[in-house]
Amino acid sequence: MKNSLTGWTIAHFAVDMSCLYILYRGVWRIYIGLSWTVYMERLTFAFLLYNILAFGLQVVIGAMADRWPKIRKVIGIEGVDLMLIPLIMIWIWQTEVISWAAMIIAGILNASFHVGAGVDVLVNSGGRISPSGIFVSSGALGVAAGMLLGMSGQGALLPVMILVVAIIMVYLATDNWAKDVVSRSKGLRSGGLIDTPAKNYVHFRMLRDNIGTAIAVIFLFLAVLIRSYGGFIWPMGFEKTGYLMLLVPCMSCAGKALGGILADRFGALETAAVSLMISAVLFFTGDGSWILMGISVMFFNMAMPITLTGLVSAMPEDPGFAFGLSTLALLLGYVLLYVIDTGSIDLRYLTLILILVAAVLIAAVLRGPCRDKNTGGEDK
Numbered sequence: 001m002k003n004s005l006t007g008w009t010i011a012h013f014a015v016d017m018s019c020l021y022i023l024y025r026g027v028w029r030i031y032i033g034l035s036w037t038v039y040m041e042r043l044t045f046a047f048l049l050y051n052i053l054a055f056g057l058q059v060v061i062g063a064m065a066d067r068w069p070k071i072r073k074v075i076g077i078e079g080v081d082l083m084l085i086p087l088i089m090i091w092i093w094q095t096e097v098i099s100w101a102a103m104i105i106a107g108i109l110n111a112s113f114h115v116g117a118g119v120d121v122l123v124n125s126g127g128r129i130s131p132s133g134i135f136v137s138s139g140a141l142g143v144a145a146g147m148l149l150g151m152s153g154q155g156a157l158l159p160v161m162i163l164v165v166a167i168i169m170v171y172l173a174t175d176n177w178a179k180d181v182v183s184r185s186k187g188l189r190s191g192g193l194i195d196t197p198a199k200n201y202v203h204f205r206m207l208r209d210n211i212g213t214a215i216a217v218i219f220l221f222l223a224v225l226i227r228s229y230g231g232f233i234w235p236m237g238f239e240k241t242g243y244l245m246l247l248v249p250c251m252s253c254a255g256k257a258l259g260g261i262l263a264d265r266f267g268a269l270e271t272a273a274v275s276l277m278i279s280a281v282l283f284f285t286g287d288g289s290w291i292l293m294g295i296s297v298m299f300f301n302m303a304m305p306i307t308l309t310g311l312v313s314a315m316p317e318d319p320g321f322a323f324g325l326s327t328l329a330l331l332l333g334y335v336l337l338y339v340i341d342t343g344s345i346d347l348r349y350l351t352l353i354l355i356l357v358a359a360v361l362i363a364a365v366l367r368g369p370c371r372d373k374n375t376g377g378e379d380k
Helices: 002-030 036-056 058-067 069-081 084-092 096-123 130-152 157-173 177-189 213-233 242-266 268-285 290-314 319-339 347-365
Strands: none
Touching: 002 036, 002 069, 002 084, 002 096, 002 130, 002 157, 036 058, 036 096, 036 319, 058 069, 058 096, 058 319, 069 096, 069 157, 084 096, 084 157, 096 130, 096 319, 130 157, 130 242, 130 290, 213 290, 213 319, 213 347, 242 268, 242 290, 268 290, 268 347, 290 319, 290 347
């Protein structure tokens, strides 16, 4: 699992970097210089469309991966190597049509990769939360790198080189890739991918015994949605210039990775509840301090792998669908930016309330406090 996790984590960085590079190097740069109204209309639609494709499609692709497990790793790998196509498109032709086409292709490939790689990590995690935390952590750095590279206007040579390295890592590190491809081709020849083995069952024993599946899914879904919206409206209290532009993605990356590791060590409930409480305190007292605000962002993101694996715990036979639900919640949190007018709202108090509500929702469904350190993170 270690080699496979390393390959997928590096690929996650490369895929998100490629997508954001395409979005900024292509669509964003095309409309610079137009009137402010036209510029904002085009960019708003572009970002919304990209997020719908990259995040909204994952619930559909995830359900398909659960139905036909043999396509899981294939779509993960193809999501990486086919990303070369839109990257090269945007490198050679900087036209409006090509930029939009490349963005749409990248969004679809992004969704495929996340489901294939993310579910592969979940299925092979042995009930531990840390692999998923490590996997999702690199995405934040990829988004920041792609945005900076795209805004710089540089050619795609560096993104292509990084993506090629990621492709090589995935092919070398992912277990039984060739066997999966052979199985897939046999399934296709036998009349589709219907004759596949039973669904993968993912063992995350994280939910309270008296909590029904529907309640657990609703509460965790809302917790992810609230955290997503809270992250987007988060008032930093200082101007993000220079190296401070990297503060949020770096702290987000560290928080997601640490959240999974600490959850395996101390328990999911304990880690989620304590980290969100600390985040709330630092957020409310650290206004204007980039150090305290950065640490607050790190603690805020520790709950991310816990809510993801919590959803999988509620639907252990459908990890792809559960993974897709988590990204659908992230998408809806983004959409709320366009729905809720925060002009007359104090964002500090609103964000604080959202952090606390998310903590309550998570604590309501997760079990605690005992974790068995000798069983790969599962409860006694």
